[in-house]
Amino acid sequence: PRDEARRLAGLLAESRHAIVFTGAGVSTESGIPDFRGPSGLWRRIPPEVFTIEYFLERPLEVWRLFSEFFYSFRGAKPNPAHLAIARLEELGVVKAVITQNIDGLHQAAGSRKVIELHGNLRWARCMSCGHKVALDDAVETVRRGQLPHCPRCGGLLKPDAVFFGEPLPDDALEEAFREARSADLVLVVGSSLTVYPAAYIPEYARRRGARLVIVNLEPTPLDNLAEMIVHRKAGEFLPLVVKELEKILGLN
Numbered sequence: 299p300r301d302e303a304r305r306l307a308g309l310l311a312e313s314r315h316a317i318v319f320t321g322a323g324v325s326t327e328s329g330i331p332d333f334r335g336p337s338g339l340w341r342r343i344p345p346e347v348f349t350i351e352y353f354l355e356r357p358l359e360v361w362r363l364f365s366e367f368f369y370s371f372r373g374a375k376p377n378p379a380h381l382a383i384a385r386l387e388e389l390g391v392v393k394a395v396i397t398q399n400i401d402g403l404h405q406a407a408g409s410r411k412v413i414e415l416h417g418n419l420r421w422a423r424c425m426s427c428g429h430k431v432a433l434d435d436a437v438e439t440v441r442r443g444q445l446p447h448c449p450r451c452g453g454l455l456k457p458d459a460v461f462f463g464e465p466l467p468d469d470a471l472e473e474a475f476r477e478a479r480s481a482d483l484v485l486v487v488g489s490s491l492t493v494y495p496a497a498y499i500p501e502y503a504r505r506r507g508a509r510l511v512i513v514n515l516e517p518t519p520l521d522n523l524a525e526m527i528v529h530r531k532a533g534e535f536l537p538l539v540v541k542e543l544e545k546i547l548g549l550n
């Protein structure tokens with residue numbers, strides 16, 4: 299791993315605008331299961347549950363599952379992968395983190411420029427008028443066995459996380475593509491790169507000439523476009539990369 303870490307540190311040191319693109323795999327070492335990995339959530343909850351169609355058909359059931367699984371991850375702590383990514387930004391090398399995660403752990407680790415493509419665990423949103431309510435309040439209602447409704451218009455509240463079949467937030471998507479256009483290196487961490495349109499971002503950056511590096515336990519569909527592929531645990535590997543980069547930058 300030391301050689302791989304040194305090589306990636308070298309690529310990062312050469313870059314002028316590196317960005318990081320993360321998926322559920324960056325948070326598994328914080329105890330949050332991913333969807334498709336070896337102990338992924340799909341083994342317990344069928345994927346169609348988090349489609350917008352299923353939510354509209356059976357909102358209380360989906361609210362319950364969402365509260366049980368995702369909301370319970372609010373107590374999770376950033377792991378060494380999140381901390382290493384934050385440090386890369388602090389060192390001036392990484393300019394932005396684009397994440398598919400809703401867990402808020404990049405911000406908790408100290409990353410400042412975080413683009414959340416799939417929403418977060420802070421809010422519930424009214425499906426009729428768009429009004430936002432603290433997710434805590436909505437979850438409390440669900441735990442009393444009731445569907446949460448909008449205090450303004452009475453519409454149905456939905457977790458402000460993007461469900462399959464829903465569009466991504468415009469502002470986040472626009473910002474992510476802006477970053478992808480500026481990037482000369484994209485570091486993918488812990489993503490199966492199969493969820494679209496999110497996965498199009500690293501692909502787009504690569505096709506515009508950025509270098510692509512993938513740190514993921516399993517192969518991905520973009521492996522053939524990658525300059526470097528590392529099949530290691532992000533929380534073990536990325537701190538080594540930081541160490542090597544600090545050496546290159548003369549910091550230790």
Ligand code: NAD
Pocket residue numbers: 320321322323324325326327330331332333334335336338339398399400401416487488489490491492493513514515516530531532533
């Ligand atoms: P995914 O579940 O499709 O893939 C995760 C990938 O990470 C897998 O390929 C797995 O091999 C790899 N992985 C697992 N642990 C790893 C580790 N320690 N180090 C390196 N790689 C590791 O995840 P995805 O591509 O992010 O797509 C799933 C969708 O579900 C996304 O939209 C995501 O937002 C959402 N999701 C979010 C969370 C969260 O917020 N933490 C959790 C589950 C799912």
